[in-house]
Amino acid sequence: MPHNPSRWTRVRTWGVPAGAVLAGVGIGAGAMALWAPESEQQGRDALAMEGGAEQTVTVGLQTLEESVSATGTLAAVASDSLAFDASGTVTKVKVEAGDTVEKGDVIATIDTLQLTASLRSAQAELAQAKATLANLEDADDGSDSSAAQISAAEAQVAVLKESVADARDAMGDATLTADMAGLVTAQPYEVGDVVTGGSSSSASSGTSGTSGASAMTGTTTAATTTTDSGVTIVGQDEWTVSVSLSEDEVAQIAEGNQVTFTSDDVDGEFFGLVTDIANLPTTTGGSATYAVELQVTGDVEGLYEGTSVTADIVYLRQVDVLAIPTNAVTTTDGVSTVTVVDDAGETEEREVTLGDTIGSYTEVTDGLEEGEQLQVTVITSSGETGTEGLEDMFGGQLPEGFEMPTGGQMPTGGQFPGGQG
Numbered sequence: 001m002p003h004n005p006s007r008w009t010r011v012r013t014w015g016v017p018a019g020a021v022l023a024g025v026g027i028g029a030g031a032m033a034l035w036a037p038e039s040e041q042q043g044r045d046a047l048a049m050e051g052g053a054e055q056t057v058t059v060g061l062q063t064l065e066e067s068v069s070a071t072g073t074l075a076a077v078a079s080d081s082l083a084f085d086a087s088g089t090v091t092k093v094k095v096e097a098g099d100t101v102e103k104g105d106v107i108a109t110i111d112t113l114q115l116t117a118s119l120r121s122a123q124a125e126l127a128q129a130k131a132t133l134a135n136l137e138d139a140d141d142g143s144d145s146s147a148a149q150i151s152a153a154e155a156q157v158a159v160l161k162e163s164v165a166d167a168r169d170a171m172g173d174a175t176l177t178a179d180m181a182g183l184v185t186a187q188p189y190e191v192g193d194v195v196t197g198g199s200s201s202s203a204s205s206g207t208s209g210t211s212g213a214s215a216m217t218g219t220t221t222a223a224t225t226t227t228d229s230g231v232t233i234v235g236q237d238e239w240t241v242s243v244s245l246s247e248d249e250v251a252q253i254a255e256g257n258q259v260t261f262t263s264d265d266v267d268g269e270f271f272g273l274v275t276d277i278a279n280l281p282t283t284t285g286g287s288a289t290y291a292v293e294l295q296v297t298g299d300v301e302g303l304y305e306g307t308s309v310t311a312d313i314v315y316l317r318q319v320d321v322l323a324i325p326t327n328a329v330t331t332t333d334g335v336s337t338v339t340v341v342d343d344a345g346e347t348e349e350r351e352v353t354l355g356d357t358i359g360s361y362t363e364v365t366d367g368l369e370e371g372e373q374l375q376v377t378v379i380t381s382s383g384e385t386g387t388e389g390l391e392d393m394f395g396g397q398l399p400e401g402f403e404m405p406t407g408g409q410m411p412t413g414g415q416f417p418g419g420q421g
Contacts (some may be wrong), residue, residue: 070243083230086173095277119167339375
């Protein structure tokens, strides 16, 4: 799949020390990088003509990353559906939808009158068959006829033993227990409901259907309607998220890439990994997308089935990089320089050696040291923007210590990186 080098992706900064880049510099370098043009000298001259404001930023170590973003919903890896396998009337309900259960917890029970009667009948028939077999064995005269009668009686005893075992199992089925730990997302049973071999019924439900399980014993004649689902338990320990990515986006990522999840319904971030990338696309309306499976890892407390999440798949990350805003660099005839500000406020142009550019930041491999101050030009113009637009660029929250610079306005007709306006 082709690589699209012009695609703009989100860049986040991590581990910025106090006073560095975004903290206490009047306006964050990250914000400046979003609306300042490329760092060519002509661009700086144009900024000055438009009323550009000079700011200083502190050179610091950062973690830079590039990612692709997609949305999806949480899905539990494990789930279970339960229904009564025996017939009877619900006599007790101990768990409702929304409750959390452990494996073996009792969810509901039905009466055992009919089951007990079936068991006693099977036991009585077995006792009678055993007595008959004993009599035949006592009267055995060694003839073929006697041997045939004994054989038939033994077969009858074997069949009735199975009937007794089935009746005893049915007695156990009168109690519905959880097969796994998790959150109960559906629980249709109420006291008084009639269940028949896996289906439940209630005179007040007004719905019909069956759960599909077969009845073991007994029938019901109550004029009631049945619910169409049993108890559903969803595991809370393992979660996946399915997302769709374009061909260009899929070309960037790989299995094992780290994922950062956020959600309006979950406090803070949680994390995961890319576990599967579809080999073939799905085409809808002429657009091809690829299914990507993500596995949530680490602490998963507080997550729920169906929660909408945003997944940022990190495909490039550099840790503890000495990096500066790209718009702090001026490149002329292949030589890159920055404006360094000393403690007295004096400036000097210094040549620097650059490494990779990630998003709006560029790595400096030689020429600068951590803690030095740089002068950066921030675009200003007569347009009115206020802080609302800046909040959108920062994901809804401005950096700590943010202040608008004098005349701090967005440039008329300005563009974001990659043409985002």
